[in-house]
Amino acid sequence: MKHLAVLGSTGSIGVNVLSIVRQFPERFRIVGLAAGTNVSLLAEQVVAFQPDLVSVIDEYHAEKLAALLPEDWCGRIVYGVEGATQVAACESADMTISAVVGAAGLLPTIAAIEAGKDIGLANKETLVLAGRLVMNKVRQNRVQLLPIDSEHSAIFQALEAGRREDVARIILTASGGPFLERSVEQLQHVSCDEALNHPNWSMGKKISIDSATLMNKGLEVIEARWLFDMDPEAINVVVHPQSIVHSLVEFRDGSVLAQLGIPDMKIPIAYALSYPERMALQLKQLNLWQCDNLVFREPDFQRFPALRLAYEALGRGGTAPAVLNGANEVAVAAFLARRISFLRISAIVEQTLAQETGGSDTDLSDLLAADRAARQCAEALIAGSPA
Numbered sequence: 001m002k003h004l005a006v007l008g009s010t011g012s013i014g015v016n017v018l019s020i021v022r023q024f025p026e027r028f029r030i031v032g033l034a035a036g037t038n039v040s041l042l043a044e045q046v047v048a049f050q051p052d053l054v055s056v057i058d059e060y061h062a063e064k065l066a067a068l069l070p071e072d073w074c075g076r077i078v079y080g081v082e083g084a085t086q087v088a089a090c091e092s093a094d095m096t097i098s099a100v101v102g103a104a105g106l107l108p109t110i111a112a113i114e115a116g117k118d119i120g121l122a123n124k125e126t127l128v129l130a131g132r133l134v135m136n137k138v139r140q141n142r143v144q145l146l147p148i149d150s151e152h153s154a155i156f157q158a159l160e161a162g163r164r165e166d167v168a169r170i171i172l173t174a175s176g177g178p179f180l181e182r183s184v185e186q187l188q189h190v191s192c193d194e195a196l197n198h199p200n201w202s203m204g205k206k207i208s209i210d211s212a213t214l215m216n217k218g219l220e221v222i223e224a225r226w227l228f229d230m231d232p233e234a235i236n237v238v239v240h241p242q243s244i245v246h247s248l249v250e251f252r253d254g255s256v257l258a259q260l261g262i263p264d265m266k267i268p269i270a271y272a273l274s275y276p277e278r279m280a281l282q283l284k285q286l287n288l289w290q291c292d293n294l295v296f297r298e299p300d301f302q303r304f305p306a307l308r309l310a311y312e313a314l315g316r317g318g319t320a321p322a323v324l325n326g327a328n329e330v331a332v333a334a335f336l337a338r339r340i341s342f343l344r345i346s347a348i349v350e351q352t353l354a355q356e357t358g359g360s361d362t363d364l365s366d367l368l369a370a371d372r373a374a375r376q377c378a379e380a381l382i383a384g385s386p387a
């Protein structure tokens with residue numbers, strides 16, 4: 001029986017994790033849950049899974065949650081970053097699922113690693129913000145970091161077929177998002193609802209917007225750099241609108257290995273939960289007869305500058321990826337609040353990166369300071385500029 005702490009339990013990934021746990025009660029027990037503000041769903045999860053420890057974003061939501069829970073529940077409610085950190089590192093957990101969205105996932109994930117927990121990592125921002133530091137901690141604490149992000153799960157699986165020294169490059173597939181066929185002129189006028197309407201995946205709002213700008217793929221390039229210790233030049237992106245081939249590894253003899261599957265996050269989540277075993281998920285089978293038009297093409301760095309910016313930040317190193325991430329989070333939130341237009345997201349990230357002053361990527365205080373400064377800079381740009 002594996003004991004799990006789930007950070008971000010009320011989100012798209014968190015709900016999928018719990019649905020797998022519900023399907024395999026003999027294999028998993030939930031010992032901790034952490035969420036933000038969705039206390040009604042969290043209360044249902046507490047009743048269903050009976051965790052010992054539960055965290056919410058602040059004291060106000062802790063009180064709201066307490067009022068919703070039955071008196072016979074004998075767990076504890078905590079809150080804030082400290083609360084999420086306690087859940088992440090809780091003594092009875094064997095594995096912590098990191099599925100909070102954004103930089104809020106970083107400190108709890110680090111705490112889990114330092115407490116010796118294996119990690120199922122969905123929160124890619126952790127590795128974008130602090131990839132070198134986090135992977136150093138993974139090695140020092142001898143924990144396993146298992147990817148949940150679908151492309152990284154695919155690469156992880158393909159890498160198992162060969163020797164590390166024989167890998168020539170990895171190829172991340174990108175759906176291209178809802179605006180794959182739009183011109184720059186058309187992109188000036190796209191709405192928030194259109195941007196949220198991903199063609200293949202049902203996901204949280206932030207990652208859906210990232211997919212539409214292609215920043216998601218940029219973040220994934222950085223995530224892959226650290227997860228698989230790859231040179232950035234050996235990480236390529238190919239647009240594949242069907243999201244059936246989830247990513248590929250090319251070996252030096254020219255063999256290219258891919259992982260395929262229907263676009264359902266339960267597959268990579270289940271693999272992370274049960275690795276190296278595979279569980280019998282009851283999902284629709286991939287029907288190759290219906291896949292007669294699998295398309296692969298080059299990404300367009302002109303129409304989707306976010307991908308170029310991510311490669312540039314990775315090339316600069318230091319705190320530049322943290323700045324890219326912080327500025328992007330602020331710009332995406334502003335777009336979701338209808339404060340800026342779609343094309344301003346990448347423009348704000350670019351302008352914020354131009355003001356980056358540098359810092360060490362192994363110093364947590366430098367990284368957090370860079371994240372804060374980027375957020376302030378991006379906010380000022382948003383406040384001072386036309387939509």
Ligand SMILES: NC(=O)C1=CN([C@@H]2O[C@H](COP(=O)(O)OP(=O)(O)OC[C@H]3O[C@@H](n4cnc5c(N)ncnc54)[C@H](OP(=O)(O)O)[C@@H]3O)[C@@H](O)[C@H]2O)C=CC1
Nearest residue numbers: 008010011012013035036037038100101104122123203204
């Ligand atoms: N969805 C997907 O298919 C995929 C997601 N990912 C990555 O997984 C992560 C989660 O994505 P997704 O599930 O889509 O996001 P959602 O927006 O659906 O869920 C986010 C979760 O984080 C919680 N949360 C937000 N802020 C805080 C905070 N400050 N403290 C504690 N909890 C917080 C939310 O709580 P509440 O709702 O209660 O406020 C919610 O449980 C992201 O990093 C994303 O990039 C990667 C691959 C695929």
Ligand SMILES: CC(=O)[C@@H](O)[C@H](O)COP(=O)(O)O
Nearest residue numbers: 149150174175176177211216
């Ligand atoms: C499901 C998943 O892993 C997402 O990160 C997905 O890849 C988004 O799709 P695109 O960014 O390729 O549009």
Ligand SMILES: [Mn+2]
Nearest residue numbers: 149150151220
């Ligand atoms: Mn992905």
